[in-house]
Amino acid sequence: MKMIKHNRLHLGRPAKAASTWKKCLLTLAASLAIGSAHAADVNTTGLAVTDTTVKVGILHSVTGTMAISETGSVQAEKLAIDQINAMGGVLGRKIEFIQEDGASDWPTFAEKSKKLLVNDKVAAVFGCWTSASRKAVLPIFEQYNGMLYYPTFYEGLEQSPNVIYTGQEATQQIIAGIDWVVKTKGAKSFYLLGSDYIWPRTSNKIARKHIEKLGLSVVGEEYYPLGHTQFNSVINKIKLKKPDVIYAIVVGGSNVAFYKQLKAAGIDMTKEKPLVLTISVTEDEILGIGGENMVGAYAAMKYFQSLPNDNNKKFVADFKAKYGKDIVIGDVTQAAYLGPWLWKAAVEKAGSFDIDKVRAASPGIELTTAPEGYVKVHPNHHLWSKTRIGHARTDGQYDVVFETKDLIEPDPFPKGYQ
């Protein structure tokens, strides 16, 4: 626009020199007009999209206590972006990413997300891991109308128009897991255990309601602060109450202490008396816990590295080719990998990078190439997905012993479980 204005001004000048100026400016204006017209078709809101590139953001902690968990997500997102670029990009544009460090610090997440949306004008952000970081950036994504692809399994109770949740919400993970342990193992009594924050508490609330609905009993429920390492007293209580199942939602470093102390107290998980069912220990966490301390435990989540389908075999091979053969892939890493692919599919369906159009196009997006199998975006922005039960081996991997027959509908505000 500006260019054209200047041009007119110069046209009015009678001097000889003006002709070269005129030519020069005219060509400039023309090239600009053509260029912008093209980009403007797919980007009417001023996002960082050119004729050949589109900018997206990656926002995870690469420093601080969460770095160990979030690194896998960063790697998966970069791998997906590389693969999409190798296939020709999104709407013919190569994806360029801007990576920011949330530094395991929630105000930093808020600051960086604002930077990505306001200064860098990215078309999408792949990021966050903890609920706290998501809660910190949520008002910013809603205010500046950004799109966040959030990979972690989480507690639900949220449904933002500006977030696509690529991990499972609590009911998907919990109900299938409890149904399985009741049906195949005949479990009657449960001991609920968790780290003390919103995700384990909400999850255990859902678990308790479901267990009680089935007419079974919860014999204990306890929470420990994040980073807690003394589980002897609760292990003694467990030995006393003799539940059929220890339902454990311990997170982070506490896991290492919990499973080692469980073993040291003489509870052999391979004997399944009691049986340990967790929803918080992925292959990534077993690296820290040690396969020999985890063997025999069951985990309920949507993805395990050992899934035998072809998509997953290719994904694992690509991942190892890029990051080394010793790398392990957990549930969240796979969910993070879905983010760029889901975004690509939504943008191509919408024919535009505009956030509003991508949002409108998102429900119903399917991925048949997902490592976990087939997934589909629900109108509530969560994914339809299957839940699997893994049985921990000594080498730190899980054997998949069960998978739900159908995709489970995501239900972030479950009626009767609140």
Add this chain to the structure above:
Amino acid sequence: MSYQGFGALFPKKEMLGFLVLAIILAVILPLTLDIFRLNLVGKYLTYAFVAVGLVLCWGYGGILSLGQGVFFGLGGYAMAMFLKLEASDPESTKIQSTPGIPDFMDWNQLTELPFFWEPFHSFGFTLAAIILLPCIFGYIIGVAMFKRRVGGVYFAIITQALAAILTILIIGQQGYTGGVNGMTDLRTLHGFDIRTDSAKYFFYFLCVALLFACLFAAQFIRKSKLGRLLVAMRDKEDRVRFSGYDVANFKIFVFCIGGVFAAIGGAMFTLQVGFMSPTLVGIVPSIEMVIFCAVGGRLSIIGAVYGALIVNAAKTSFSESFPELWLFAMGGLFIAVVMAFPNGLAGLYNTYAAPKVDALFAKVFSKKPAVAAAPPPPATPLVNKPVATKTETPVIPQGALHE
């Protein structure tokens, strides 16, 4: 206040420092930065409140507190509680099982507002709480510690423990406090949307104004007899005690003042960033705040503001350019500062820049009367020599007039 009092409070050289800072914060930065960056500067300035309080406590009083995050948190949480209640009206929380209470309470199966939340419906009470809570808390700690002559390293360790305790308390009682997530999704202040750009400008300037109010208060304390007593206590506590002063009372006072400054900073943080969480209360942020103060120079209140600004700006820009390496750069910066310039930026300025600046102004000044100032009485130039009259500063000639 009479002119004499004013002159004693702001010796001309220090006046210059205040003016330069005021021009940078109130004119240069708002004109050159976009609202996103300006909002970040506003956030950094909230740490400057803490750093100024630490200059008084640590630099002057010799009380090293590693728990200033506690006070920052008290102020921040008080403000956040008010804003959260306003954001949790029954209309916008109607999907909850108990509408009208903050969302995190609903998730934690609370069915009514806890009693200690009730007063935070009132804005007046909230403002009073931001000032009074840290005072009361600081007073209790102060009496418990200083009356028993606990000081030095022991005091530092205890304050650090307090920061840890408060964090654990907030995280553990998540039904009442929001837990690890903190209080998020704060929207309006008396119906005034705090997330808009105009609100951000408003809070930035409010923050600068409050910071200057704190700086003036700190300057007043420094220049008063109290300030000299603090230095005396820091250097030889027993001598002050034997002269008949109750050392503990002075320490309690300055510790409370530091706490109130930090709480004001915390409240401004909540308003500008839009949420409050326990990560700003704990040991790590508390120590970071001491670092801001040390980098700026622990004997200079102005230096503390620059310290907070520069360290945080460096943090932001390093982490934007090298997301995976920036912590090493920050670590390097701190080591360099402590090893090479133990008195921080202010010390650096005083050693290297100040003499040159003085000489420059002296030169400028000595030229001036030769050119234009024949009529004024001959005594004036001599008195005015260190004034460093800058053409852009209208206040200083006024001071000279009074002389």
